[in-house]
Amino acid sequence: MDTPQPIDTTHFLQQQLDAIVALLEKQEEEKSHFRTSASERHNPDVSIVVDEYQARLQNLLSDLHPADLAFLLESLPLDQRQTVWDAIKSELDGQVLLEVSDSVRQTLISGMEVEELASAASSLDTDEIADLAADLPKRAMLKILRSLNNVERTHLNTILSYQEHQVGALMDFGMITVRDDLNLWAITDYIRRLGKLPSHTDKLFVVDQNNVVKGVLPLQRLLTHAPSQNVAEVMVTDFVQFQVDEDTAHAARAFERYDLISAPVVDNLGQLQGRLCVDSIIDFIREKTDEDMLIQAGVEEDEDLFSSVWRSARNRSVWLLVNVATAFASTRIIDVFQDTILQLVALASLMPIVAAMGGNTGNQTSILIIRSLALGQITSANVRRLIKKELTLALLNGTLIGILVGALSWALYYDLALSFVIGAAMLINLMVAVGVGLCIPLVRYKLGKDPAVGASIMLTAITDSMGFFIVLILARTFLIGK
């Protein structure tokens, strides 16, 4: 306890990772050496080598925070991950399982016995067990449920009864409640007798006899006010609370806006049900933004960096197969105009440009709309102005890009009519693209669906086929007959 041991977060973990990988590779090497030379040498016991390396590995892993262990596991290929997982002290198993990503958690759990899982869960709070519940085998879950007392079982069932996107699913039960007729001295005494406060306790919740939240008592006020004052005089009555069935995205925005650390969660009678803390909110924001980004790129669900090739292939091929379908559908149009292309083969290289630019422009619009929807900035009051603005913008950029592309086409083929057709097609396709980029997320949002899902694939399918169609129909009308 003499000198501080600050964790050098920047390099420490990567060094640790390198050391572990080096150790595991050396172990493999030595083991294979023993095996190959076993007949010549005096039958050395491989298990001695294993034991020695196991001890060195455990030494490297000791004193690490569960979150750091989770990071190491996520960064290791499957076989090395299993070796490290076996070397981690079993009392940390529960915490580590909580910290790893969903996909990595599945690889870890799949290798564990029901007994091991139940004992790992025994060190966790009920809200933490709820986080794991979806990934646990039914038999393990039953065993865990049997080991809980009545209150814990009720808590667990409460959390599990809410949908993933609701505040109730993210809350914990680490709240401290007090009555408003006590004085601060009594509160301080109560806390001292508790001996320990749940993490992220920045305020106590003041409830009445019906468990309805009347106010909050920040620890700061407890520390800065005279001990003789009553809770009722000191508590804050103008506080933020959340409904159990409220959308977590709303709660996350409130945490960001009001810089909250913890807040009460109540039912529709105002009765205290649980507590929402900033650490859960950070995890939520990170997961949601990650998910949005992966969805944009057509990765269905978060992927373990070292998940099996088969698993990854399945995860990614769904999107690719959908793309094959839309790509074939949108290029069908080209076949209809085969004659047009044969008469003016330059179209074959100019069409893809018009199609691609449509996709890019529409994507810009849709991503900005998706983000503004996520921030709650788009309302019925301003949506019409927004649509007008985006279409004006499309007209402006479409004219600019249309002229540019027309000019470039002229420089390549010295065909003024062709340049005009390509420029006009570009302008029209950009207008279509922006219109579609606006519509898809807005309509999906209106229908109560996630505006980000499928936006880019539908957009690309439409802008591609429209791009081809507009170029070819204009070309057939204005160029071929002349």
Next chain:
Amino acid sequence: MDTPQPIDTTHFLQQQLDAIVALLEKQEEEKSHFRTSASERHNPDVSIVVDEYQARLQNLLSDLHPADLAFLLESLPLDQRQTVWDAIKSELDGQVLLEVSDSVRQTLISGMEVEELASAASSLDTDEIADLAADLPKRAMLKILRSLNNVERTHLNTILSYQEHQVGALMDFGMITVRDDLNLWAITDYIRRLGKLPSHTDKLFVVDQNNVVKGVLPLQRLLTHAPSQNVAEVMVTDFVQFQVDEDTAHAARAFERYDLISAPVVDNLGQLQGRLCVDSIIDFIREKTDEDMLIQAGVEEDEDLFSSVWRSARNRSVWLLVNVATAFASTRIIDVFQDTILQLVALASLMPIVAAMGGNTGNQTSILIIRSLALGQITSANVRRLIKKELTLALLNGTLIGILVGALSWALYYDLALSFVIGAAMLINLMVAVGVGLCIPLVRYKLGKDPAVGASIMLTAITDSMGFFIVLILARTFLIGK
């Protein structure tokens, strides 16, 4: 103070927004009504109408949190935004400017006098002024600097001396420091005399005579331990601290991992320089992920929902112009093979499919690599295994998609050789795409650049041109000569 006034975060703000828009539109209407009928009626004073609406608007805005006002301003078109901004109490101006997005802040500041800006800044802490500094006109900044005392000016200069991505630029100075030879009673007494703790104070920092951080004293320990104990006995010595010049992304990961609320920031001598809090970290995570997502879609910088069309056009056209260039470059290949297309016009509709699928596949890979790099999961120890895995995956998915696309081509054109060429081209292009999707972010990261920037545009340019090239060269070799 009798009844709690919880803020209904879900609907309240949107209702408020609708009410404001309705009010402003009604005002416009009445004003124009007065103007048009001014000659007929008995010259009514328009200013009475304006005053009345101004009062009603101020009534709607009163008691709103600065972050809520910021939300309202961001959701309003420019003219209405200005009206609302004028109606906001000037003592809140500084806080509101802090809360709005960069682009909206610029629209608000551009309409303000130097005097107004200086008085808005006078209500802010130095770290908050630093946040605004980049957007303030030089004259306003000079005026603000003159109004600060020496300590504040040093603080401000300290923060401004760090680069945007460094911890030092994000820290504040709201830390409370104590010595370890005091007992807890003395600390409690000291806090009570302070009267108020800075927000997000969950721990005090214990420093020695050289201002080196020796430990931290969480408020929880202060409340749960006997007042007679010394700080040295109670403080935590195994704590997380950050270097002033450390990358904020690292710090953000540490906050997520260790569930921190605040942490000391030190220089390389271990001397306390400031404090990093979870609210800044949440803002950082939100901004960084937003930025990454917008960059992927080719939006240069964050855009005000209602910025002028010209401004938006400029913001988005840069990317579009780059796209025009790459699109023309990659389709140049098609022109070289005009003869091939004329002999087999089906190629014109099949090439874009191969090109597009390459882009999609490469994008999946690159987005996963970018994310893993951001999470620090890719190290020299595992990068080779990762590359091997991705290429195996490409081989697998390429074979699957290749066979599928070949079969579909056969169904369309009944040409077995053509189907074979398209299927093979697809497999090859997917391998190329995954290779490029791996290389671009990894190489950019190795060179110390942001791996996300430009990844998708370079990728698409390469997969498009390679897609066209592979199809056409295979077709010329195996189909045309036969």
